[in-house]
Every structure is written in C-alpha cells, then in structure tokens.
Amino acid sequence: SLQRALDRRLYLLLYGDSNAAPSGKPLWHFPEKVYDSEETLLKCAESALASVLGDLSHTYFVGNAPMGHMVIQQMENVPEPFKRFFFKSQVIDTNKFNIRKCKDFVWVTKDELLEYFPEQAEFFKKMIIS
Secondary structure: OOOOOOOOOOEEEEEEOOOOOHHHOOEEEOOOOOOOOOOOHHHHHHHHHHHHHOOOOOEEEOOOOOOEEEEEOOEOOEOOOEEEEEOOEEEOOOOOOOOOOOOEEEEEOHHHHHHHOHHHHHHHHHHOOO
C-alpha cells in the first residue's frame, strides 16, 4: 500500500520478466522498457511506467533528465553492455493503482530497496537522496 510509510518515500518494484533477467527467470526490478524509437529518454520512461500503471494522470516526472544510470555488463541474453537509466516520478493525489504486467509488486522504503538489490546498494545509496 502507498500508505504504509506515510512519512517516507516509497519505490515501486515489480516481480516478473525483466530485460536483464538471465534465462528469462523472474526477478525484482523497477518498471522498465528498452529504448526503441521514442523522441526522448523521458518519453521512454513514461511509456515504461504507463505499461504498468496504465493512466499516468496521478504521476509526475521530476525533470526531463535521468537521475542516474547504471552500466549493465554482459548478460546471458544481452551480448553487449547496455545502460539502464533511472527517472524519478512521484505519485500525486491517489493511493491506489491497478498495477499489471507483473507477477507481484511491492512499494518499498529506501532501506527495504537496498535489501532487494544488495549488489547495487552503494549505487542506490548515492543516487537516492532522502
């Protein structure tokens, strides 16, 4: 629930197929989309979030530029290293979404987020300022 930690920011994680998942094995990840032919990276990020939430009328993207990026080294199903960009968006004026296209989802605090991604904990500590 978005109301489980009212005094703290929450981050949406999805459990299911991911572009970086080895052997198509489900894992926890942020909403994502491979950049295709969108006009900007922001449009790609909006498209990724819309594919999960549907309606973006209760969200606000903070700025036009990514808040950070991570280089993903070679994975089993991706022959070349690629960059994963992170955009910050906020929920406005709602406490419920119909989240789809995943097996499960969670809203986590920053500390809980680090538990889901222990290998990237230092990266997320630097990127997410709260």
